[in-house]
Amino acid sequence: SLGPVLRPLSLAGHVGFDSLPDQLVNKSICQGFCFNILCIGETGIGKSTLMDTLFNTNFENFESSHFEPQVKLRAQTYDLHESNVRLRLTVVNTVGFGDQMNKQESYQPVVDYIDRQFESFLQEELKIKRSLHNYHDSRVHACLYFISPSGHSLKSLDLVTMKKLDSKVNIIPVIAKADTISKSELHKFKIKIMSELVSNGVQIYQFPLDDETVAKVNTAMNGHLPFAVVGSTEEVSVGNKMVKARQYPWGVVQVENESHCDFVKLREMLICINMEDLREQTHTHHYELYRRCKLEEMGFQDTDPECKPVSLQQTYEAKRQEFLVELQKREDEMRQMFVQRVKLKESELKEDERELQSRFEQLKRLHADEKSALEEKKRLLDEDQSSFGKRRAAAQLLQAQSLTANGKKDKDRKK
Ligand SMILES: Nc1nc2c(ncn2[C@@H]2O[C@H](COP(=O)(O)OP(=O)(O)OP(=O)(O)O)[C@@H](O)[C@H]2O)c(=O)[nH]1
Ligand SMILES: *[C@@H]1O[C@H](CO)[C@@H](O)[C@H](O)[C@H]1NC(C)=O
Ligand SMILES: *[C@@H]1O[C@H](CO)[C@@H](O)[C@H](O)[C@H]1NC(C)=O
Ligand SMILES: [Mg+2]
Numbered sequence: 362s363l364g365p366v367l368r369p370l371s372l373a374g375h376v377g378f379d380s381l382p383d384q385l386v387n388k389s390i391c392q393g394f395c396f397n398i399l400c401i402g403e404t405g406i407g408k409s410t411l412m413d414t415l416f417n418t419n420f421e422n423f424e425s426s427h428f429e430p431q432v433k434l435r436a437q438t439y440d441l442h443e444s445n446v447r448l449r450l451t452v453v454n455t456v457g458f459g460d461q462m463n464k465q466e467s468y469q470p471v472v473d474y475i476d477r478q479f480e481s482f483l484q485e486e487l488k489i490k491r492s493l494h495n496y497h498d499s500r501v502h503a504c505l506y507f508i509s510p511s512g513h514s515l516k517s518l519d520l521v522t523m524k525k526l527d528s529k530v531n532i533i534p535v536i537a538k539a540d541t542i543s544k545s546e547l548h549k550f551k552i553k554i555m556s557e558l559v560s561n562g563v564q565i566y567q568f569p570l571d572d573e574t575v576a577k578v579n580t581a582m583n584g585h586l587p588f589a590v591v592g593s594t595e596e597v598s599v600g601n602k603m604v605k606a607r608q609y610p611w612g613v614v615q616v617e618n619e620s621h622c623d624f625v626k627l628r629e630m631l632i633c634i635n636m637e638d639l640r641e642q643t644h645t646h647h648y649e650l651y652r653r654c655k656l657e658e659m660g661f662q663d664t665d666p667e668c669k670p671v672s673l674q675q676t677y678e679a680k681r682q683e684f685l686v687e688l689q690k691r692e693d694e695m696r697q698m699f700v701q702r703v704k705l706k707e708s709e710l711k712e713d714e715r716e717l718q719s720r721f722e723q724l725k726r727l728h729a730d731e732k733s734a735l736e737e738k739k740r741l742l743d744e745d746q747s748s749f750g751k752r753r754a755a756a757q758l759l760q761a762q763s764l765t766a767n768g769k770k771d772k773d774r775k776k
Contacts, residue, residue, distance in 0.1 A: 402507025
């Protein structure tokens with residue numbers, strides 16, 4: 362790149378910035394370290410025993426049943442001290458892994474757990490008031506995948522799970538309970554496992570070769586993968602020493618004897634040599650990938666289609682503009698819908714009005730007919746009445762005449 366031109370200068374005397382590495386060391390010691398291990402393996406495969414053996418502790422162990430309806434993850438955090446170094450260790454165990462009828466779903470809770478830890482780190486990073494210096498980083502730095510010592514091959518669950526996880530976490534496969542498999546079988550089994558991983562495109566963690574002080578040992582150790590491990594917290598006396606071992610009727614398996622198993626190799630690689638690299642890879646590779654996908658999903662980008670850099674401000678403005686346009690579109694749609702609805706309602710009302718009007722006309726006609734019928738009746742009634750009146754008057758007259766006529770007759774008779 363086109364940086365400033367550098368001019369080498371030699372110092373005339375001691376300045377003191379050669380203490381920078383020491384300052385870094387002192388600062389790190391002061392802050393303390395954190396390391397998070399995820400143990401994936403079927404129930405009873407020896408996860409807890411191996412963790413206890415690795416860290417020389419007695420972590421809380423809950424034996425899980427084989428009847429869990431689904432896989433769960435259980436995380437426990439411990440504060441460990443060695444000399445003046447403080448390590449905050451989180452051990453995450455899968456509970457019920459591979460015990461369900463439908464084993465294809467076993468990996469999903471694991472994937473979700475890893476993503477959740479990335480997400481909470483991202484959320485902390487995106488805050489305005491960040492407190493990353495005292496943030497409890499729960500991102501998984503190393504994933505020990507426990508392969509069952511069948512001596513045969515990997516199970517499809519193993520391949521599917523590792524494939525789902527290999528872009529999210531540093532996978533270190535181990536052959537569990539390696540004391541149950543014979544030496545010649547173990548050798549073939551290791552080769553088989555590695556070739557299956559390669560042919561399925563599963564990317565496991567490779568011990569780094571860029572630091573030349575450990576490049577040699579790391580190269581050699583990459584050739585011993587996957588480590589065949591034995592765990593035990595039981596102490597057995599061998600010679601005049603007490604050593605961690607598993608005792609059998611036919612002999613003793615010494616956990617920390619390299620001709621018995623790869624436990625020491627695992628401890629060296631995981632804790633003594635590459636713990637910092639595992640932490641770094643988690644941050645610079647796996648988290649970086651998660652962050653990138655997440656931000657791209659949210660619409661952020663570094664460059665526009667013409668490869669010009671885009672600032673956060675521009676992205677924000679563009680998003681805002683996009684949002685406003687969308688809002689305007691929605692508003693127009695709403696308005697159109699409203700107008701349409703009003704029109705529909707209006708025509709409905711007009712129709713109702715027409716109907717009412719016609720009903721009204723009909724009623725009016727009916728009423729008029731009734732009225733004229735009634736008037737006709739009244740007229741007839743009036744006619745009847747007047748003819749009745751006339752007839753009555755005639756009758757009365759007749760009666761009166763007949764009365765006078767009778768009176769005369771009586772008088773005549775008396776005379
Ligand atoms: N042969 C042999 N047995 C082991 C080894 N490690 C653990 N075991 C035994 O396996 C049994 C289960 O060990 P745990 O360490 O509890 O297994 P786990 O995977 O933590 O089991 P859950 O947490 O219940 O899923 C115990 O009886 C251990 O003694 C080993 O390396 N070889
Ligand atoms: C680092 O710590 C050691 C021991 O506490 C001390 O002697 C040394 O001066 C410190 N160095 C720096 C650069 O702070
Ligand atoms: C390791 O095991 C081998 C083979 O069993 C044995 O010869 C050797 O003495 C053991 N080493 C230690 C330190 O016990
Ligand atoms: Mg356990």
